[in-house]
Amino acid sequence: KAGVTQTPRYLIKTRGQQVTLSCSPISGHRSVSWYQQTPGQGLQFLFEYFSETQRNKGNFPGRFSGRQFSNSRSEMNVSTLELGDSALYLCASSLVGTGHYEQYFGPGTRLTVT
Amino acid sequence: QKEVEQDPGPLSVPEGAIVSLNCTYSNSAFQYFMWYRQYSRKGPELLMYTYSSGNKEDGRFTAQVDKSSKYISLFIRDSQPSDSATYLCAMNGGGSYIPTFGRGTSLIVHP
Numbered sequence: 001k002a003g004v005t006q007t008p009r010y011l012i013k014t015r016g017q018q019v020t021l022s023c024s025p026i027s028g029h030r031s032v033s034w035y036q037q038t039p040g041q042g043l044q045f046l047f048e049y050f051s052e053t054q055r056n057k058g059n060f061p062g063r064f065s066g067r068q069f070s071n072s073r074s075e076m077n078v079s080t081l082e083l084g085d086s087a088l089y090l091c092a093s094s095l096v097g098t099g100h101y102e103q104y105f106g107p108g109t110r111l112t113v114t
Numbered sequence: 115q116k117e118v119e120q121d122p123g124p125l126s127v128p129e130g131a132i133v134s135l136n137c138t139y140s141n142s143a144f145q146y147f148m149w150y151r152q153y154s155r156k157g158p159e160l161l162m163y164t165y166s167s168g169n170k171e172d173g174r175f176t177a178q179v180d181k182s183s184k185y186i187s188l189f190i191r192d193s194q195p196s197d198s199a200t201y202l203c204a205m206n207g208g209g210s211y212i213p214t215f216g217r218g219t220s221l222i223v224h225p
Contacts, residue, residue, distance in 0.1 A: 004157075006157075031211065033212065042215065042216075042217040042218065043158075043202070043215045045212055048211070048212055055211075056210075056211070056212050088155075090157050090158070094211065096211050101146045101206050101207075101211055101213070102146070102148050102160055102163040103148075103160070103204075103213060104160055105150070105157040105158045105159070105160075106157050107156060107157045108156070108157045110155070
C-alpha cells in the first residue's frame with residue numbers, strides 16, 4: 001500500500017504571498033491532519049479533516065486554511081505569508097472509526113519564506 | 115505543565131547499548147500510545163502503537179505503558195548508528211482522535 005504523499009516537497013516564497021500544499025492519504029484513510037513543525041515549537045496541530053469536513057482545529061490564525069476532497073485528498077493554504085511561517089508542514093492520515101487512531105505521516109513540505 | 119513531557123536530550127550511547135526513551139503525561143483519559151522515529155528533514159515514521167497498559171515487542175523495540183504512573187517507555191536493544199534520530203511519543207484518547215505529541219528526544223548512537 002502506498003504511503004502518504006505530499007507535494008511539493010520544497011517551496012520558497014516571499015512574504016505576503018500565498019501557498020497551497022497538497023496531501024494524498026493512504027488508500028482507505030478518511031482522516032487527514034496537518035501539522036506545522038519547527039525546531040522551537042515542535043509539532044503543532046493545525047487542523048483535521050474527515051469526510052470533507054473540518055472536524056478539529058488547532059490554535060492557528062485564519063490565514064491557515066484547508067479543505068478535503070471527496071477522494072480524501074487534502075490541501076492546505078496559507079495566505080499573506082510571514083517569515084515565521086517557515087517550517088516543515090506535515091500531513092498525516094488515519095483509519096479513524098475502527099479502533100485505529102494511529103497516524104501515518106507523509107515526508108512533509110519544507111516551506112521557506114524570505 | 116505540558117500535557118506530555120519528553121526530555122529533548124540529546125541522548126548519546128555507544129553502538130550495542132540498550133536505550134530507554136520515556137514520556138510522562140498528565141491526562142488520565144489517554145488510552146492509545148504511539149512512538150514515532152523521525153530522521154533529520156524527514157516526516158515521522160510510526161514505530162509502535164499500544165492500547166492501554168502493558169508491553170509490546172517488535173524486533174529490537176519494546177514499548178511499555180504504565181497508566182497508573184502515567185509513564186511510557188520505548189526500549190531499543192542492540193542499538194545501531196542507524197537508530198540515530200529523534201523519537202517522538204504521542205498519545206490520544208478520551209474521545210479525541212488527535213494525538214498529543216511530546217517534543218521528541220534526540221538519540222545519537224555512535225560506532
